[in-house]
Amino acid sequence: MTAFSIVLLAMIAAFLGMRLYSVLGKRTGHEQEPVPPRRDERAAPAPVRLEEGETPPAASTAAADTSGLVYEPAAEAGLRQLLATDRSFDAGRFMEGAEAAYRMILEAYWAGDRDTLRDLCDDDSYEAFADAITAREARGETLDNRLVRIDSAKITEVEMNRNEARVTVHYHADISAVTRDSEGRMIAGSMSDASQTDDRWTFRRAIGSSDPNWLLDEAEAA
Template sequence: MTAFSIVLLAMIAAFLGMRLYSVLGKRTGHEQEPVLPRRDERAAASPAPVRLDEGEAPAGLPAAGASGTGLVYEPAAEAGLRQLLAADRHFDAGRFMEGAEAAYRMILEAFWAGDRDTLRDLCDDDSYEGFVEAIEARTARGETLDNRLIGIDSAKITAVELSRREARITVRYQADISAVTRDAEGKMIAGSMSDAAQADDLWTFRRQIGSSDPNWLLDEAEAA
């Protein structure tokens, strides 16, 4: 190979390298942005989570509501949220609330239908065993539930606790539920399909901070 050919090939390689850099070295707008801003970006902003449960939402942020978008919490949860955000830079309160509302619906519907597999995936051991005991007692009586979650009126974070590397978040749900209990013959023995009852529940979810599993498990469920 002549010296001229070697120089020509080197020039072509350099040109292709610059083209690749121009494509791969720039953002195209489709890359996933970090869930939270970097530490220096957070320091420039307000250190406290944005409160959406009082007054109007600030410009550029979704209004508070049952959809779970944005950060919705009660004042008593603010200190705990600060600690959690400092301990887990990947925590996103908006996404947590979306998941918490979805979990509320899925767990209720699984319990009503006696779906143990779904309950096993969404609950810790104690909560799962409590649901199973209630399902077995219901089955022994020959009863079935014909319940419907009409809608979630409100969902707010009421408390956040950190213990060692475990985080626990309590959410208060206010929802409309149509509840009917039927006997073995399908006859309605309690409830009403036309009148929805207002449910007021406190559910606590837990997760190990830094765990590779992003899912939160139901730890406790009780009436408010």
Template sequence: MTAFSIVLLAMIAAFLGMRLYSVLGKRTGHEQEPVLPRRDERAAPSPLRLDDGDAGSAPAANSADTAGLVYEPAAEAGLRQLLAADRHFDAGRFMEGAEAAYRMILEAYWSDDREALRDLCDDDSYEAFVEAIDAREERGETLDNRLVGIDSAKITAVEMDRKEARITVRYQADISAITRDADGKLIAGSMSDASRTDDLWTFRRALGSSDPNWLLDEIEAA
């Protein structure tokens, strides 16, 4: 089994037993804190089932329905490239890990868990999270956020060069979020009103690395 076939599962194994699962969102109408400084989009062939471990099978002639797939059509070419580099890559398994990573990273941000963020993010993403946490602590504020549910999570793009692979996942989720001041008083948000989030998270991993973990590289609005 190659490192790519493990994908994010190794990351889950390392942290699943130690972290609670939850999520964070971007700003609500009450000017909630941003998740992470955003950056900036992606095109489309016909769908191919890439989570069954068979990269060689041809797409069905009139198969335009992507409802059951873990990727969007625009990602197919990149996924083929990744499968050519690692025939054991499993998109379905990758997405299981990607959803778990989404929950763990955001729970860590909400609870100011810098150690967990350090293990799950690359340097730039980690520093952005820590900067936001530091600013929040200086203001004496805490977040009381809760994931209502992940409505959709799909691969939207795969990019490869000689040094690394990058996979972008689009997450659509509902989140209840509130901000409290140093005295625990509610100053923004509502736990009874969930906000819809629609974000693109990009994970990266060095090609040929013995480390199977994928790290969060950036977050942007979809």
């Protein structure tokens, strides 16, 4: 082989080598990305330098959000005692029933529906409502009231007395109230302006009773 042939082959090899490098040395977009270092291989953050007299910032601790609870913190001990006695008790379901009872009892009282009140109230509460209805009827008055909404309702107290449980619920509600005379004329109240009410009702039920319903025991303005 002549010297010219050797030089020619060397030039060809060098040219092919440059072409191969130009292809393999470029990223095509399909290559595997570099593996990120494991947590222990990452560089630690640089320490914060404090000037003289400064104190390190306190760690932020978010306050527990209790807005979604159906009971006040003061009622928690009583609820635990009730649960220990009656494993079937569920505070969420109780509050669903308590809100429904609040609406049903008020509407029954406004309409003079003694039968519904008899089913939802104990003897003393029923008699108080029935007496008020009788006095209203004697005056020839009717109530044209409407429960606009229940803004909030929470268990505030739980009492255990032998085999009976008493649960107090605090209601905040908006009610539009109108009183009419025997001729249907409005003599008090307003249907356009709802009044805010603040009521505290106590329900009771015998533990172990086959009747799952709670009866209204007391009703008072908070």
